[in-house]
Amino acid sequence: MLRNSETGFGWVTIVLHWTIGLLILGLLLLGFIMRRTGIDPALQFALYQWHKSFGFAALGLALIRTIWWLVERTPSPPASVSPLERKAARLTHDTLIVLGIVVPFTGWAVASASTLNIPSFFFNMIVIPHLPLARSETSENFWTFAHALLAYVALAMVAIHAAAALYHHFKRGDEVLTRMLHPAVGVSSGGRSARKRHDAAVGGNDR
Amino acid sequence: MTITINSAVKATLYIAFVFSTSVAKAQAPALADAAGSYRIASSSSIQFSVGQVGGGGGIAGRFAKFSGGFRIDGANIERSSVEFTLYPESVRASERRVEDFLRSSAVFDAANFQTVTFRSTRVRQTGPATATVEGALTARGKTRKERFAVTLTDWNRRSISFTIRGSIRRSPYGMDVGTPIYSNVVEFNMRITGQRR
Numbered sequence: 037m038l039r040n041s042e043t044g045f046g047w048v049t050i051v052l053h054w055t056i057g058l059l060i061l062g063l064l065l066l067g068f069i070m071r072r073t074g075i076d077p078a079l080q081f082a083l084y085q086w087h088k089s090f091g092f093a094a095l096g097l098a099l100i101r102t103i104w105w106l107v108e109r110t111p112s113p114p115a116s117v118s119p120l121e122r123k124a125a126r127l128t129h130d131t132l133i134v135l136g137i138v139v140p141f142t143g144w145a146v147a148s149a150s151t152l153n154i155p156s157f158f159f160n161m162i163v164i165p166h167l168p169l170a171r172s173e174t175s176e177n178f179w180t181f182a183h184a185l186l187a188y189v190a191l192a193m194v195a196i197h198a199a200a201a202l203y204h205h206f207k208r209g210d211e212v213l214t215r216m217l218h219p220a221v222g223v224s225s226g227g228r229s230a231r232k233r234h235d236a237a238v239g240g241n242d243r
Numbered sequence: 244m245t246i247t248i249n250s251a252v253k254a255t256l257y258i259a260f261v262f263s264t265s266v267a268k269a270q271a272p273a274l275a276d277a278a279g280s281y282r283i284a285s286s287s288s289i290q291f292s293v294g295q296v297g298g299g300g301g302i303a304g305r306f307a308k309f310s311g312g313f314r315i316d317g318a319n320i321e322r323s324s325v326e327f328t329l330y331p332e333s334v335r336a337s338e339r340r341v342e343d344f345l346r347s348s349a350v351f352d353a354a355n356f357q358t359v360t361f362r363s364t365r366v367r368q369t370g371p372a373t374a375t376v377e378g379a380l381t382a383r384g385k386t387r388k389e390r391f392a393v394t395l396t397d398w399n400r401r402s403i404s405f406t407i408r409g410s411i412r413r414s415p416y417g418m419d420v421g422t423p424i425y426s427n428v429v430e431f432n433m434r435i436t437g438q439r440r
């Protein structure tokens with residue numbers, strides 16, 4: 037149940053997937069709002085600090101996710117997925133894994149290169165040191181640009197990724213989305229009927 | 244005109260200081276000699292700093308525009324008084340973004356509160372050349388009792404200089420933005436020169 041099987045995801049993958057997903061969407065929204073001018077300056081300062089704390093949390097989880105992704109097997113796609121779709125999915129997933137790490141690193145670089153030298157005080161608990169980057173306006177501007185660009189590329193990838201999952205669920209009626217919601221119980225890569233049988237079996241055991 | 248007088252005074256003070264420090268710490272003048280009314284000279288400096296978590300840097304700045312005066316009571320030093328105004332709009336810091344933030348509604352709210360004022364209520368001599376000054380500090384429309392430590396550093400017939408230090412907690416004035424990353428305590432370090440009126 038914790039680990040992935042040949043046909044489905046285990047809880048470790050599922051929980052990491054949705055936690056990181058929520059964090060990334062929240063950070064995109066927070067990042068977008070805090071950068072708007074005309075926002076109350078005290079609120080803006082607070083939002084920046086929340087963004088950094090949640091960003092570090094996202095980075096930590098993304099690193100765990102990547103290690104897990106490297107050491108744990110990846111279930112093969114449902115049989116209904118064509119080779120071209122597999123390639124596209126693989127590319128999207130690889131990109132998301134990389135961006136999940138690179139985007140927060142570029143954010144960390146912004147905080148580190150900034151001439152403001154504002155400490156990163158992770159949820160007001162521990163100080164996370166700056167990356168060893170020279171502090172200058174040029175460097176800060178470069179990393180700000182890189183961070184924003186890559187963050188919005190990540191948003192685009194998330195949108196494609198989510199659209200594909202919804203397409204599979206509602207148009208194709210396959211398991212692509214549902215198997216990221218709860219672990220597959222069976223060993224076979226059967227379709228819906230197989231899942232129904234398992235659900236019934238699990239329900240029976242519960243009593 | 245004022246500029247030439249100021250720089251002349253500054254030069255005199257500097258020379259006096261260089262000579263006097265090597266011999267002895269500035270000695271307290273006979274009170275009768277120092278008694279009088281003084282205007283705070285623009286050559287004075289009002290610096291402040293706020294520490295940051297993990298050490299290093301913090302926020303440091305100064306105020307370019309201020310005014311005020313003090314009166315030294317010859318008969319009883321404890322009856323001396325000081326009043327002081329500084330203009331947060333004139334705050335200077337390491338860079339523009341910091342200055343704008345300090346002026347903004349997050350800190351001084353300089354648009355709505357043009358001045359920060361101090362009016363002494365009590366002066367207590369603590370040593371031959373030291374005193375504490377207690378008084379009402381008003382910032383952002385809030386007034387509180389604060390205390391500063393004063394040390395005499397130099398004096399002559401026309402002017403007198405002090406260093407003044409104080410640690411002010413900013414939260415009571417509604418300026419606690421940035422805590423706990425930045426300390427709640429602002430350290431003031433002022434070098435005040437008064438010119439006899």
Ligand code: HEM
Nearest residue numbers: 063064067068071088091092094140143144146180184187
């Ligand atoms: C997955 C993680 C992250 C995402 C999705 C994300 C997303 C964003 C977005 C969308 C913006 C606004 C860009 C703009 O419109 O200009 C932004 C800005 C920013 N981010 Fe992140 N961020 C993440 C992690 C981090 C981390 C870990 C840090 C620092 C420790 C950080 C620091 C910043 C800073 C300082 C800015 C403002 C740049 C500026 O105003 O100059 N971010 N982020």
